[in-house]
Amino acid sequence: MELLKGAEVSAKIKEQAARMLEKLGGNVPKLAIVRVGERPDDMSYERGAIKKMEGFGLRVQSYVFPADISDQDFKEAFRNINQDEDVTGILLLRPLPKQICEADIERMIDPAKDLDGISPSNIAKVFAGDGTGFAPCTAEAVIEVLKANGIAISGKRVTIVGRSMVVGRPLSMLMLKENATVTICHTRTADLEGTCRSAEILVAAAGRAKMLDKRYVGQGAVVIDVGINVDENGKLCGDVDMDSISGAASMATPVPGGVGAVTTAVLAKHLLLAAGQKSG
Template structure:
């Protein structure tokens, strides 16, 4: 029987470490603050928001919930994002996506300061992620995959990895993060010929296709680690299921993440990690600016004394 890689202990370890960093910021007079921007009352948005609030409270992160109507205008959304970007007391912003089709997401997110983008909503942060910049804040779900692999001691460096899915939200960022860790990555998608032949050869298989139970016994082989990023509602069983048919693969592979209880349960901890990082960077920038201002004032005073 394969090992079940649960997300709860991963999230707990992250939460403990982040609480210490939040306390250090608090000692410096900084309260890490996240703005959650939600349009309307979608059930999945509300569920994620509740989970984020619970995680933030445990760590010491303040959260501002900004809620607009599902029928909000482009102007209202744009102005809200401008306000968030210009507010020095907000360190991070999480827009709950997707926005309604009436909103130009790309145009709205272009107004968000990349320094406050903690879930890769802006083109600037996506580019930083895809090009392997060390200061990038990758999509939270993508980074949660890396956190699980690291926590359970799954070797990434040099590993053969297959990623099923190529979206800018999950598939491509996961592939970029794995490549930055020196894995050899193959990305499979809807036009890939003989996906199962590729996935069987991988040591680590990451599935983020958004199709319930698309990965079965013929896609896997013994000794593999399978990370299931998919979350789908199954009408027949009336429950959440992943992209992987775990009943079909659990007696073949070495380890797998369950759905629910796997990658999804780590995502809010990664979100909190990004908020802390954004607050730390803002605090360092403020400290540098203060030192420069102090040095300028001292030089000005010295020059006056010489006159």
């Protein structure tokens, strides 16, 4: 089984980003990362995003708020970030604490700065197949991994385990745009194992550690593991039991070091696209 490492895909996106940055003629765009509270997964993603932006030669600033901030105070602070002319794009780390109405923030964010595709406008564009909107970075990263490794999507049977608006649903639209035949699975899918086994490309985005083992993987399938979990030993792992599938899958993305590394590269690319649209 060949491992599809994210670093190689990220390096290709970095080359593309360098050309995009050059076209901006010295105008270096700025990413605002908005975090509420101290969730370890948010902080880990934030560190990775900061490192990636700086590595790509882009500006980045974190805006951190206490977990108990009121809905009104957060909205006021977010409005100021949203309206700041120096901020080219925004990454909002979610989920937000329960006292904040996340739907209101999704409606508030400027679609032109919404780099992770959370605004109703960008979601609608993704579902309409309109490439001018920003898709969620993780969903787009899956497509980038497949294309960078020369894996054909058109005409393939693709099964996605997970139906969230962060990965599952938008990814299904991106796959359809690439002419794949798509099945979305979830906890109530009858014969989940059999449905997954029939896939030529299997995407795991269920959010459950090592949920998918060799019973779910057809011979020669390409497995893309989007999950980020912590196993019983406190180690980072995906939704796929990698040791179990090694005899069935032809290729698979590792966790860590797979899709996650590409997600932050896609975020950087979106920041440069936002800057280009602003200057154009």
